[in-house]
Amino acid sequence: MTxxxxxxxxxxxLVVAPAWDYYDTRRLKANPTSAxxxxxxxxxxxxxxxxxxxACAAAGWYSIFTIAPGEVTWLSKHPWAYYAVGVIFAxxxxxxxxxxxxxxxxxxxxxxxxxxxxxxxxxxxxxxxxPSTRDERRWWLFVALTAGICEEIAFRGFLLExxxxxxxxxxxxxxxASSVIFGLQHLYQGTKGVIATTLVGALLATFFVMSGSxxxxxxxxxxxxxxxxxxxxxxxESS
Numbered sequence: 461m462t463x464x465x466x467x468x469x470x471x472x473x474l475v476v477a478p479a480w481d482y483y484d485t486r487r488l489k490a491n492p493t494s495a496x497x498x499x500x501x502x503x504x505x506x507x508x509x510x511x512x513x514x515a516c517a518a519a520g521w522y523s524i525f526t527i528a529p530g531e532v533t534w535l536s537k538h539p540w541a542y543y544a545v546g547v548i549f550a551x552x553x554x555x556x557x558x559x560x561x562x563x564x565x566x567x568x569x570x571x572x573x574x575x576x577x578x579x580x581x582x583x584x585x586x587x588x589x590x591p592s593t594r595d596e597r598r599w600w601l602f603v604a605l606t607a608g609i610c611e612e613i614a615f616r617g618f619l620l621e622x623x624x625x626x627x628x629x630x631x632x633x634x635x636x637a638s639s640v641i642f643g644l645q646h647l648y649q650g651t652k653g654v655i656a657t658t659l660v661g662a663l664l665a666t667f668f669v670m671s672g673s674x675x676x677x678x679x680x681x682x683x684x685x686x687x688x689x690x691x692x693x694x695x696x697e698s699s
Contacts, residue, residue, distance in 0.1 A: 465518035485648035508610035515618035524617035575693040608682025
């Protein structure tokens with residue numbers, strides 16, 4: 461029964477979820493009102509939490525949240541890989557944390573907040589997803605935390621366990637496959653967005669393998685998505 465659940469969840473993550481999200485975002489793009497945006501946020505959170513609970517029930521909490529040290533023997537053969545991953549991790553973490561440090565310094569110095577809203581809106585084609593009103597920003601807080609927790613459980617913890625442990629796929633290939641599936645979940649971002657999120661997924665999977673715990677990528681992922689609330693100016697403050 462648990463194996464059947466794993467197969468069903470894999471098909472859902474590979475086929476159903478990307479198609480569902482793609483058409484749902486197209487509907488939002490055609491009618492980017494606050495009500496439709498909030499409905500999208502709620503739907504996204506609902507299926508992510510359901511998928512995560514199914515993953516944990518089918519594969520087991522421990523198997524999803526941890527990976528045995530013996531699974532990373534391919535890294536121990538190449539010491540330079542640890543240094544390379546360490547540098548990438550430092551740069552990746554810095555890019556996530558710097559906006560938080562900037563906001564903290566601004567508050568401590570009592571200076572007015574600076575937002576990158578205008579620049580971001582010009583560059584991002586899927587800006588219709590971004591929160592604007594107070595209610596949307598509150599929901600985005602939950603969306604970001606949900607994505608950090610549930611996407612890591614589903615696309616990192618579960619998919620690596622499913623592909624590597626259940627099917628015997630090599631760890632490197634499992635990381636690549638799970639990252640591509642994660643990238644396809646972001647079809648609404650276009651080709652460049654799919655490639656970018658695939659690379660981010662590969663990095664988070666590597667951090668998971670290196671640390672042995674899913675808590676590290678969960679934390680980084682949540683902080684990464686929460687940054688949007690620091691970058692976008694609330695509607696009440698917009699001119």
